[in-house]
Amino acid sequence: MNEINVIKVCSKITSKNQITIPKIVREFLEVKSADTIEWKIEPNGKVVIAKSKADLWQIINEQEKEFGNLSTAGVDWEKDLESEDFD
Structure with missing residues (x-):
C-alpha cells in the first residue's frame, strides 16, 4: 500500500486579510x-x-524589462534576415 506524505503548514490572516504563503509552498x-x-473552490x-499560467503580455513585459524593445537605444538588433539566408 502506497502511503502519501502530506505536509501541513499554516498561515495567519492579518488584519488586512492578507496571508504569507509559506516558503515550502512557494518552492x-x-x-x-x-x-x-x-x-479554485470545489x-x-x-x-x-495553483500557480497561474503566465499570459502572453506578462511574458512580453518581463522580456521587455530585461532586453528592451525596438525603440530602446543602444540595442544591437543585428542585421535583418532575408529569405535567401535560409537556403
Whole structure:
C-alpha cells in the first residue's frame, strides 16, 4: 500500500486579510514575487491553490524589462534576415 506524505503548514490572516504563503509552498509551486496564483473552490469545500499560467503580455513585459524593445537605444538588433539566408 502506497502511503502519501502530506505536509501541513499554516498561515495567519492579518488584519488586512492578507496571508504569507509559506516558503515550502512557494518552492513547491515555483512562485516568486509578482507571480499570480489561482484559487479554485470545489463543491466539496476544498480549496486548491495553483500557480497561474503566465499570459502572453506578462511574458512580453518581463522580456521587455530585461532586453528592451525596438525603440530602446543602444540595442544591437543585428542585421535583418532575408529569405535567401535560409537556403
